[in-house]
Amino acid sequence: MAIDELDARLLELLAQEPRIGVLEASRRLGVARGTAQARLEKLRTGGVIRGFGPDVDPAALGFPVTAFATLEIKQGQGEEVRRHLSGVPEVLELHTITGEGDMLCRLVARSNADLQRVIDRVVGFDGILRSATAIVMENPVPLRVMPLVRHAAGTAGTAGMEGKPAGPADSGRGPGGGGLNRPAPPARRRA
Structure with a gap:
């Protein structure tokens, strides 16, 4: 789905302030409320915005160890492994x-020792032939999509909203909270 500069500005605003309402977003973007609502709906139905749920940190839940496991699967066992x-x-x-x-x-996992338990559970399935695991030491560039949003809109290299540099909200994992996921009130027609 193609996006333009207004879409990118709306996405960036949502990433910075996930609980912002449509009226306040329209005011900050300098567009009519109906325009902001229509753009938001277009981004949602187009699959650009996948949700408004909270951005949960596994480490804060007690799972500070992250690892990636590459799995080799038996021929024809993919669905069962999934x-x-x-x-x-x-x-x-x-x-x-x-x-x-x-x-x-x-x-x-909760610890390196607990990671062994998780790996044993993952590979303890007949459809998995081999695995190789790499433990994450540090995450210097966490998952982010806002630079991609700006690039897709043709605004790559610009600073964040209102000249502020892009910061932690650049994760772009999806707005948490969700003031903007409320349905729009019915449109009024003029006679």
Whole structure:
């Protein structure tokens, strides 16, 4: 889906202030409330905005260890492995991949010792032939999409909203909280 500068500004504002309402967003963007609501709905229905849920930190929940496991799967066992991994709460993401291995999953654990328990649960399934695990030491560039949003809108290299440099809100993992996910009131028609 193509986005323009107004879409990018709206997304950046949502990333910085996830609980902002449509009226306040329209005021800050300098557009009519209906325009802000229509753009928000376009971004939601187009799949650009996937949700308004909170951005939860696994470490704050007691899972400070992150690892990536590359899995080699038995031929024809992909669907069964997906179902198995979906049942492991410490598996945060699963991707099918090319190259070494067939799947890549992001895991979390309470400690390095607990990571062994998680790995044993992950690979303790008949459809998984081999695994290789790498423990994350540090995350200097956390998941972010706002630079991509600015690039897609043709505004790459610009500073954050109102000249402020982009900061932690640049994670772009989806706004948490959700003032803007309220439905718009019915439009009034003029006779």
